[in-house]
Amino acid sequence: MPLRANLSALDNIALIPQYRSNQKYAEAADQAWALLVETGFQDMHAKRDPALSHSERFVTKLLRAVISKPAILLIDRPAMLLPEVHYPPFMFSMLERMTTYLDDCWIVDYQWNRALYDAHLDYPELDQAQP
Amino acid sequence: MIFITNFFTRRGTALLATWRIWRDTLRFAARAILIAATPAAYNSATRTVVMKQIYFTVVQILPGFMLFAALLSYVLIQIVVTTAASYGLSEYALEVSMRLLVLEILPLITALFVALRSSSAINTEIALMKINGELLALESAGVDTMRLEFMPRVIGGMISVLVLTAFTSVIALVLAYLAVYGWQSWSLPDFSRIMGNVFQNTVLLGIFLKSLAFGLAVTIIPVAEGMATPRMLFMAPISVLRGMVRLFFLIMLIEVASLALKYI
Numbered sequence: 001m002p003l004r005a006n007l008s009a010l011d012n013i014a015l016i017p018q019y020r021s022n023q024k025y026a027e028a029a030d031q032a033w034a035l036l037v038e039t040g041f042q043d044m045h046a047k048r049d050p051a052l053s054h055s056e057r058f059v060t061k062l063l064r065a066v067i068s069k070p071a072i073l074l075i076d077r078p079a080m081l082l083p084e085v086h087y088p089p090f091m092f093s094m095l096e097r098m099t100t101y102l103d104d105c106w107i108v109d110y111q112w113n114r115a116l117y118d119a120h121l122d123y124p125e126l127d128q129a130q131p
Numbered sequence: 132m133i134f135i136t137n138f139f140t141r142r143g144t145a146l147l148a149t150w151r152i153w154r155d156t157l158r159f160a161a162r163a164i165l166i167a168a169t170p171a172a173y174n175s176a177t178r179t180v181v182m183k184q185i186y187f188t189v190v191q192i193l194p195g196f197m198l199f200a201a202l203l204s205y206v207l208i209q210i211v212v213t214t215a216a217s218y219g220l221s222e223y224a225l226e227v228s229m230r231l232l233v234l235e236i237l238p239l240i241t242a243l244f245v246a247l248r249s250s251s252a253i254n255t256e257i258a259l260m261k262i263n264g265e266l267l268a269l270e271s272a273g274v275d276t277m278r279l280e281f282m283p284r285v286i287g288g289m290i291s292v293l294v295l296t297a298f299t300s301v302i303a304l305v306l307a308y309l310a311v312y313g314w315q316s317w318s319l320p321d322f323s324r325i326m327g328n329v330f331q332n333t334v335l336l337g338i339f340l341k342s343l344a345f346g347l348a349v350t351i352i353p354v355a356e357g358m359a360t361p362r363m364l365f366m367a368p369i370s371v372l373r374g375m376v377r378l379f380f381l382i383m384l385i386e387v388a389s390l391a392l393k394y395i
Contacts, residue, residue: 001272002265004180005256006187011179019176019279028175 001064003049009060010036010045016067035063038097054084062094066101073105079113088116152377156355160347163285163354166277177278184287188249189294196244200299201306203240204232208303208310225311225322229329232303234338235390241295242345242382245288246375250353253284254374257357258367266358281354288350289343296342341389345382352378 003012013032017023023031036042036059044056052060058081065073078087095105109117166172173181208228215224260266260280269276304326312318356374360366 001268001274002260002263004183006183007180011183015176015179018179019174019274022174022176024175025179 001061003052003057003060003064005049008046008048009052009056012049012060013063013067016064020068031067032063035067035101039063039094040097054082055090058082058091059094062098066098069101071103073102075105075107077109078107079109086116152355152359155359156351159281159355159358160351162277163282163351164347167282167286172278172282174278177283180279180283181286184283185290188245188287188291192244192248192291193295193298196241196295197298197302199244200237200240200295201302204237204299204303204306205310207232207236208307212310225307225325226329228307228310229304229326232307233300233330234334234393235386237299237303238292238296238338238342238345239382239386241292241299241342242349245291245295245346246349246378246382249288249291250349250378251371251375253288253350254353254357254371255367257281257354258360258370261358261360262362262364262367264362284354285347285350289346292346292349293339293342296338296345300338337389337393341385344385348378348381348385352381 003009004015007015010029010032013035014025014028017028017031018025033042033045036045039059039062041056041059044052044059047056049057058078061081062073062075075081075091078091081087082090091107095102107117211228211231212221212224215221215227257266257280266276266280269280308318308322312322353371353374356370356377360370
């Protein structure tokens with residue numbers, strides 16, 4: 001889902017509970033702030049979309065998805081979202097911090113990228129990755 | 132005969148295409164106004180987005196635009212006052228300058244300024260969202276794009292034109308007083324009497340309705356044009372160009388219609 005360009009990262013994350021359950025802004029913003037602190041990305045809270053780096057944009061989008069505690073989270077071709085970092089360790093470190101919010105997470109990536117996930121083979125479902 | 136048939140077929144197709152665009156724009160306008168007037172359409176998220184939109188289209192541009200409007204108003208008032216004095220018509224200078232500025236030039240300049248600053252950005256944003264499939268993604272996720280994306284822009288644009296017109300009109304009044312009477316306050320009753328004659332209730336209602344029409348035009352046209360963009364990246368600049376031309380045409384049409392209603 002696209003971020004709103006004229007809202008800060010914090011407001012973009014808070015917008016989800018505000019829209020889904022008509023939560024008051026202050027409560028939603030507190031919830032968004034707690035998530036940002038958990039990921040260690042709280043310094044970017046005031047940045048708007050054009051000022052965000054790829055990693056920061058990824059984290060904002062991830063937290064937007066996570067804040068509504070979805071049953072499953074699907075990340076489609078993460079390399080496209082994180083071109084500036086070695087993305088498997090970065091992504092897994094983010095997801096590990098979100099375990100209280102997530103039941104299940106699926107990452108869809110090309111078969112030839114499988115080697116990149118080798119260090120994380122304690123996640124058996126990775127074998128299911130489709131080409 | 133074939134030449135004539137072809138000519139009318141081609142012209143007819145172009146005419147129908149233009150008609151369809153304006154029909155869709157009017158439909159969208161009606162829907163946006165209806166939803167904006169429905170209290171149930173506003174939840175916590177919509178309110179936040181509307182407030183942000185108002186901030187970016189009104190508050191952020193207020194100081195710069197006020198300065199520009201003050202400078203323009205001062206120069207035009209001086210021209211009117213000097214010209215009136217040279218023809219021995221000084222007693223009409225105040226009334227003429229206010230009719231010229233507050234009733235005609237300032238609302239038009241405000242609409243054009245908002246069109247250049249916000250409408251082009253809105254048109255580009257919506258066109259790119261359409262091309263990148265973001266509008267579709269939002270709708271697939273169960274998000275009402277009208278409430279969260281379009282309506283806040285329409286409200287922001289309308290309030291922007293109304294507030295900026297009101298602020299610049301007040302500045303023009305103050306500058307006109309200073310240009311005609313100088314730095315003193317004992318001419319305030321005279322000034323009030325002349326302004327009372329110029330700004331009768333029907334005239335004030337006319338300015339309000341004209342500014343409202345400008346405000347709707349500067350947001351409805353770019354949103355509708357952005358939504359009508361085919362999903363090809365090279366169509367984004369074409370969409371903005373078309374939107375801006377249509378918007379300019381509509382702004383001028385509103386201005387001419389208001390002049391015709393007043394003076395013909």
